[in-house]
Amino acid sequence: MSSYFDEHDCEPTDPEEQYRQNALLELARSLMQGLDVDFGFPDAPEWDQRLPPPAAKVSVQGLQLVVISPQQADKGLKCPVCLLEFEEQETVREMPCKHLFHSGCILPWLGKTNSCPLCRFELVTDDPEYEEFKKDKDRRRQREHRLEDLHGAMYT
Numbered sequence: 231m232s233s234y235f236d237e238h239d240c241e242p243t244d245p246e247e248q249y250r251q252n253a254l255l256e257l258a259r260s261l262m263q264g265l266d267v268d269f270g271f272p273d274a275p276e277w278d279q280r281l282p283p284p285a286a287k288v289s290v291q292g293l294q295l296v297v298i299s300p301q302q303a304d305k306g307l308k309c310p311v312c313l314l315e316f317e318e319q320e321t322v323r324e325m326p327c328k329h330l331f332h333s334g335c336i337l338p339w340l341g342k343t344n345s346c347p348l349c350r351f352e353l354v355t356d357d358p359e360y361e362e363f364k365k366d367k368d369r370r371r372q373r374e375h376r377l378e379d380l381h382g383a384m385y386t
């Protein structure tokens with residue numbers, strides 16, 4: 231039988247990536263337990279230095295509600311935040327990245343920041359400044375890719 235991670239194709243391979251992922255999940259757990267989590271570096275000039283703003287209400291409301299099937303329950307599918315196994319017939323939230331969470335685990339999180347705590351898939355925010363930054367980052371990334379290609383072409 232294939233593992234949860236094989237199936238979702240999201241096993242972190244890079245240790246640093248794994249560390250960041252665990253840090254996010256830790257934060258999400260603290261939130262779920264009602265702890266007041268400090269999200270921040272409010273004075274950091276760059277979004278790179280802080281967590282993105284909350285998910286837009288519409289994008290949260292648009293999340294699919296999924297009923298856990300007997301097969302999923304049999305596989306011992308767990309909520310990544312609280313690590314409790316989902317029960318058959320339980321209604322849970324599905325992020326666009328297909329990760330499943332209890333409403334009570336993911337909603338407080340999305341009220342703080344817009345990304346999946348497991349894979350950092352980002353929901354839309356209603357922060358115009360951040361949305362602009364995101365577009366900008368995509369453009370920068372594309373430019374870097376082109377440069378890498380060029381570099382590759384020159385040295386191979």
Ligand SMILES: [Zn+2]
Nearest residue numbers: 309312332335
């Ligand atoms: Zn949970």
Ligand SMILES: [Zn+2]
Nearest residue numbers: 327329346349
């Ligand atoms: Zn995800």
